Amino acid sequence: MNTLHMNEMSWIAYRDRIARDNSPIFLPVGALEQHGPHLPLGTDALLASAAAASAAGLVDGIVAPALSYGYKSQPKCGGGQHFCGTTSLDAQTLIGQMCDAVREFARHGVKKLVVLNGHYENQWFLIEGIDLALRELGAKSQLRVMRLEYWDFMTNDTLAAVFPTGFPGFALEHAAVIETSIMLYYHPQLVRLDLLPDDAPADFPPYDIHPLNPAWVPASGVLSSARGANAEKGRLMAEEVAKRIADAVQAEFG
Ligand code: ZN
Ligand code: MN
Numbered sequence: 463m464n465t466l467h468m469n470e471m472s473w474i475a476y477r478d479r480i481a482r483d484n485s486p487i488f489l490p491v492g493a494l495e496q497h498g499p500h501l502p503l504g505t506d507a508l509l510a511s512a513a514a515a516s517a518a519g520l521v522d523g524i525v526a527p528a529l530s531y532g533y534k535s536q537p538k539c540g541g542g543q544h545f546c547g548t549t550s551l552d553a554q555t556l557i558g559q560m561c562d563a564v565r566e567f568a569r570h571g572v573k574k575l576v577v578l579n580g581h582y583e584n585q586w587f588l589i590e591g592i593d594l595a596l597r598e599l600g601a602k603s604q605l606r607v608m609r610l611e612y613w614d615f616m617t618n619d620t621l622a623a624v625f626p627t628g629f630p631g632f633a634l635e636h637a638a639v640i641e642t643s644i645m646l647y648y649h650p651q652l653v654r655l656d657l658l659p660d661d662a663p664a665d666f667p668p669y670d671i672h673p674l675n676p677a678w679v680p681a682s683g684v685l686s687s688a689r690g691a692n693a694e695k696g697r698l699m700a701e702e703v704a705k706r707i708a709d710a711v712q713a714e715f716g
Contacts, residue, residue: 466518468526477570479524486523486574486711487567488514491560491588493532493581496545498637498684499657503547505641506532510580512648513612516704521711523576526567529559532581537674538666539582539633541683544676553587560591565598568605574715577609578707582633585611608714613640615706616699624695634663634686640699642688647696658691659684 468476468487479485492507502508507530514525534550535543543550551559560577567575577588592607599605613632621629624639635641645653659682666678679685 466515466523466525468524471524476524480571483522484573486518486521486576486715487526487572488518488523488576488578489526489563489567490514490528491532491577491579491581491584492528492530493535493540493584494530494547494549495532495535495540495581496548496637496683497641498659498682498688500654500659500688501637501642501645502652503549504530505637505645506581508649508652509641509644510578510612512644513580513700513703513707514576514578516700517576517578517707517711520704520708523711526563529556529563532556533583533587536583537670537679538664539685540636541679541685542674542676544674544679545683556584556587557591557594560588561595561598564592564595564605564607568595568599568603573604573606574711575605575607576707576711577607579609579611582611582636606715608711610707610710612703612707615703615710616640617702617706620698620702624699625690630663630686636683636685638684638686638688639691639695642691643693643696644700645696646691646693647700650693655691658688660687660689663687 490510492510497505507528511528518525531551535548661680663686
């Protein structure tokens with residue numbers, strides 16, 4: 463039985479893969495966060511996990527279970543913390559999770575770790591967790607970590623094809639065309655196209671106010687319309703992302 467998924471392997475099978483093949487480990491990181499009425503709360507972790515599995519399949523990698531809770535949702539990129547269902551971590555908790563995971567993979571003898579982020583707000587806390595772990599492991603550690611946001615692997619040509627009338631930017635893409643399309647490709651049974659909201663795009667001032675004003679955020683939680691999302695666009699983005707992540711892993715880790 464061959465599986466990409468660490469949590470489906472025995473410890474013996476996993477140990478042998480690390481020792482014999484020096485396989486890269488992919489660690490997806492997501493969030494439990496509202497994604498409008500049409501996408502599930504787990505979208506960021508589901509998409510990071512799907513991208514990780516697709517890329518891992520191209521480089522003989524192993525996919526670890528996702529860290530499935532993320533840093534606090536921000537109004538301008540995730541809608542904010544006022545939505546029921548959004549379940550977020552304090553920064554030090556996420557930093558601690560990331561740091562502990564890196565330390566444990568190093569203990570297993572892993573030399574190639576790919577941290578694949580699917581939730582905008584996580585970025586700097588993942589960097590901090592990785593940095594603290596590597597500092598603790600010291601110069602003799604052989605572990606190297608690649609950290610990435612999967613959407614950065616989409617080319618301008620693909621974005622132009624997905625957004626024929628202009629790309630609104632990744633932050634406003636929360637629960638919109640990109641995430642909805644890729645969910646339609648990987649998890650069509652979890653998407654409710656009949657519930658697609660049609661709010662105007664959110665229009666934020668160039669500053670934040672704390673505590674946040676929920677009136678800034680469309681009531682649906684979607685920051686720009688998901689109209690125009692379809693599975694074919696999802697396939698285009700998902701295949702490009704997986705291929706280009708795999709190429710980066712090959713280039714850096716061999
Ligand atoms: Zn998302
Ligand atoms: Mn998110």
